[in-house]
Amino acid sequence: MAYSFHYKTINDPVHGAIGLSEVEARLIATPTFLRLMGLRQLGLTYMVFPGATHTRFAHSIGSMHVISRMIDAINNRCQTDALDFQIDDPTKQKLRLAALLHDVGHYPLSHTTESVFYQVANDKKASDQFEETDPVQPSHQTALNEMVSVGKIEEVSHEELSKKIVSKRKDIKDILETAEYDPDEIGKIITSEEGSNKLHSQLIHSTLDADRIDFLLRDSHFCGVSYGRVDINFIISNLRYDKISSMFAVDDKAIPAFEHYLLGRYFMYNNVYYHKTGQGFDLMASTLYYQMACEKQAVGDFNEVVNKMEEDAWFLRFDDSYFWRSLHDWNPEHEYHKDLREHLLERIPLRVLCEERKLVPHGESANNHFVLNQDDQFDSRKFNKLLEGYGLGQDSVAIKSERTKLEVSPGRTDYQESVSDEDKRELGRVYEDFEFKDLIAVEHGIIRKLTDFTPHIRRLYAFDRKLTKIERQKFKRPRINRQMFEKDFRKVFNLSD
Amino acid sequence: MDKNVCRIKVIFEHLDKEFSVKEFSDRLLLQKLIYFSQFAGIDLGYRYSWYRFGPYSTDLTEAGYRYSDSKSSYDRESSKFKLSAVGRDNLKKVRSLIEDNPTDLETADWLELAASIHYLKHIAHLPGGVSQDNIVEQLLSRGKEYFTKEDIDSSWGILERKGLIERPNW
Known part of the structure; x- marks a missing residue:
C-alpha cells in the first residue's frame, strides 16, 4: 500500500502548506473534529490578547504537520549515519493520526473548565471509602477561592477524553476502521500508556513534542508576541535517534536552540498564559463553572460527558459556546454569583491587589517564601482587617498561585541519570560529547543552572462587587488603587519596599 | 481545601502512623502507605512512576507539603472525615x-x-x-x-x- 501525505493541501499561517493523506482529510471533515473550530486554543486569553482567537482545530492540524517533520528528520539522520532504523510510512501515518486527534477531547474554554473536571473528580474520589460528617453544601459555595488546585487527574484529563472519543465516537471510529487503523491503538498513543513505544510517546508527550512545538509557535503568532519565535527548523533538522534508549535526542550543535525553545516557553507562561488579567478571567470562569456544575446547570463530571458523548445534538455543541450558553441560561441562587457572572459577561476584570514573584530553590516549600499564602503562619486576622479597611470581605478575594514552567524538572539537586522513562521525556534528551544524555546533564548549559529554582507567582485578586453598574461606568479607574493597597500590605506585614 | 489531604490524614490516623513530610523516612512512608492503600481499594487517584526509592508520585508529595504548610487547618477539616466500613476493611490489609x-x-x-x-x-x-x-x-x-x-x-x-x-x- 502506497502512502501519500499530499492527497489535499491546507494553508496554515504558521507552517505554510500542510499536506494531508486521504484518511486525514476525511477525519478533518467529521462533525467530531469540526467541533474543535468552536474551541479557542487559549480559552479566555483573547480577552487580553485580542488576536488569540485561534482554535484547537488549527492547532491539531499543525501538530500533525510538526510530528511528520520530526519523523522525516529522524529518518533522514538515520540514513546519513547509516543507522539501521527507520519509522516506516504506516507507523508515520499512525503517529500523524494520533497528533491530529490528540485534542479532540478538550473541554469548553480548553484548560479553564478542565480544572473544574479535576475538582469534581477530586470531590467524588473514594467517596464509598469515606464518610463526610459535615460536607460543604454546594449551594454555600460563594467564595472566589472555593476552587483549590488539585493537580491533574489523569483519568478525567482531556487526553483521556480524546482516547474515549477516538474509540467510541462513530464518525471517527468508522473512518479509522475503514482505513484499517485500530482506534484503540491510536487512543493509547495519545495517552502514552505504559508499555507503548517510547519514541512514539516522546513525539506526542515530552518537553520537545509536536504539540508543544506547534502551540509555542501558534500562540506566539496569534497573541502578537515574539517569545515563541524560536528556531524550530534548526532544532527539528538536528534530531537524531538513540537506539539504546529508543528515544530521539537533539544534536549538540542545536542545544542552544533547544534551550532557547525552553526559555521561549518560560516567557510565554510568564507573559501570556499567566498574564494577570487573563488569569483573573480564568479564575472567574472556573469559579462560575464549578458552581454551575454543583448546581447541575452544566456538566462537570467526566462520566457524564462520556455517557452523552455519542449524542450529536449535545456533544457537538459542547464547545466554548456551551460555557457561554450555560452562563446565560443560569439563574444563580446567590447574589454573589449573579454579580460575578455579570462581571464576566461584561468583561470587567478582577483587580490584582498585590503580586509576589519568587525564585524558589528546588525541593523547598514555596509557602516559606511568600507572605501571600494560606498556611498556618499567615496572620489572617491582620489580613482580614486590611481587607475590611478597603471594604472587601473574605469571599471577595482569592490568592492564585502559578508555577512557571521550564519543564525540565526534577531539578539538578535531585538529578540522577536513569530516572523513569516519563522523567526522561520531560527532561529532554541531547547528544553531546559522543554520548546521549539528559539536557540538564550538559555542564555548560544554562538550563542546568536554572533548574535549581522554580519561578512562582502569587497574586491577590479582588472581586469588587460593591460597585454598582452605574458606578462602574462612572469610575474610569478602579475604586481600589493597587499601589495604595500594596503599600498598606507591606506595612501590615513588615515588608521592606 | 484539598479533600484528599484530609483523606490521607484519616488513613494515617487509622494505621496509627504520623502524617508528616519533615524527614526523608516520613516522605517515604507517605509514598508507600498510600501506594498500598490504593491497591487495597482506596483509590485517591495518585499515579506512580519509578524513581530512586521505588514507586513515587509527585502529586502525592505536593499533597504532603500542602498538609505540612497548613497543618492545623487540615487537622481541623479532617475531623469531618471518617472511614466507611468498606474503607476500614480495606485498610486491614495494609495494617x-x-x-x-x-x-x-x-x-x-x-x-x-x-x-x-x-x-x-x-x-x-x-x-x-x-x-x-x-x-x-x-x-x-x-x-x-x-x-x-x-x-x-x-x-x-x-x-x-x-x-x-x-x-x-x-
Whole structure:
C-alpha cells in the first residue's frame, strides 16, 4: 500500500502548506473534529490578547504537520549515519493520526473548565471509602477561592477524553476502521500508556513534542508576541535517534536552540498564559463553572460527558459556546454569583491587589517564601482587617498561585541519570560529547543552572462587587488603587519596599 | 481545601502512623502507605512512576507539603472525615502488611522494598519478564543494593502469601 501525505493541501499561517493523506482529510471533515473550530486554543486569553482567537482545530492540524517533520528528520539522520532504523510510512501515518486527534477531547474554554473536571473528580474520589460528617453544601459555595488546585487527574484529563472519543465516537471510529487503523491503538498513543513505544510517546508527550512545538509557535503568532519565535527548523533538522534508549535526542550543535525553545516557553507562561488579567478571567470562569456544575446547570463530571458523548445534538455543541450558553441560561441562587457572572459577561476584570514573584530553590516549600499564602503562619486576622479597611470581605478575594514552567524538572539537586522513562521525556534528551544524555546533564548549559529554582507567582485578586453598574461606568479607574493597597500590605506585614 | 489531604490524614490516623513530610523516612512512608492503600481499594487517584526509592508520585508529595504548610487547618477539616466500613476493611490489609514485616528493616524501608517488588512485578513492564530472579536482579541493578538478597526473598514470600504476587490488587 502506497502512502501519500499530499492527497489535499491546507494553508496554515504558521507552517505554510500542510499536506494531508486521504484518511486525514476525511477525519478533518467529521462533525467530531469540526467541533474543535468552536474551541479557542487559549480559552479566555483573547480577552487580553485580542488576536488569540485561534482554535484547537488549527492547532491539531499543525501538530500533525510538526510530528511528520520530526519523523522525516529522524529518518533522514538515520540514513546519513547509516543507522539501521527507520519509522516506516504506516507507523508515520499512525503517529500523524494520533497528533491530529490528540485534542479532540478538550473541554469548553480548553484548560479553564478542565480544572473544574479535576475538582469534581477530586470531590467524588473514594467517596464509598469515606464518610463526610459535615460536607460543604454546594449551594454555600460563594467564595472566589472555593476552587483549590488539585493537580491533574489523569483519568478525567482531556487526553483521556480524546482516547474515549477516538474509540467510541462513530464518525471517527468508522473512518479509522475503514482505513484499517485500530482506534484503540491510536487512543493509547495519545495517552502514552505504559508499555507503548517510547519514541512514539516522546513525539506526542515530552518537553520537545509536536504539540508543544506547534502551540509555542501558534500562540506566539496569534497573541502578537515574539517569545515563541524560536528556531524550530534548526532544532527539528538536528534530531537524531538513540537506539539504546529508543528515544530521539537533539544534536549538540542545536542545544542552544533547544534551550532557547525552553526559555521561549518560560516567557510565554510568564507573559501570556499567566498574564494577570487573563488569569483573573480564568479564575472567574472556573469559579462560575464549578458552581454551575454543583448546581447541575452544566456538566462537570467526566462520566457524564462520556455517557452523552455519542449524542450529536449535545456533544457537538459542547464547545466554548456551551460555557457561554450555560452562563446565560443560569439563574444563580446567590447574589454573589449573579454579580460575578455579570462581571464576566461584561468583561470587567478582577483587580490584582498585590503580586509576589519568587525564585524558589528546588525541593523547598514555596509557602516559606511568600507572605501571600494560606498556611498556618499567615496572620489572617491582620489580613482580614486590611481587607475590611478597603471594604472587601473574605469571599471577595482569592490568592492564585502559578508555577512557571521550564519543564525540565526534577531539578539538578535531585538529578540522577536513569530516572523513569516519563522523567526522561520531560527532561529532554541531547547528544553531546559522543554520548546521549539528559539536557540538564550538559555542564555548560544554562538550563542546568536554572533548574535549581522554580519561578512562582502569587497574586491577590479582588472581586469588587460593591460597585454598582452605574458606578462602574462612572469610575474610569478602579475604586481600589493597587499601589495604595500594596503599600498598606507591606506595612501590615513588615515588608521592606 | 484539598479533600484528599484530609483523606490521607484519616488513613494515617487509622494505621496509627504520623502524617508528616519533615524527614526523608516520613516522605517515604507517605509514598508507600498510600501506594498500598490504593491497591487495597482506596483509590485517591495518585499515579506512580519509578524513581530512586521505588514507586513515587509527585502529586502525592505536593499533597504532603500542602498538609505540612497548613497543618492545623487540615487537622481541623479532617475531623469531618471518617472511614466507611468498606474503607476500614480495606485498610486491614495494609495494617497486616505493615505488621507482617519479615525483615529487620524499619516500616518505611520494608514498605519501600515491598512496593518496589510489587511495582516491578505488575506495573513496570520489565523487558526481561517478571520472574522472581529477574525482579531481584532488577532491584539490585536499580541501586537497591542496600537490601540483602534474604530481605528481598522473604518479602517476596510475604507478598506471595497475601496474593500480591499473583495479582496487583488484594
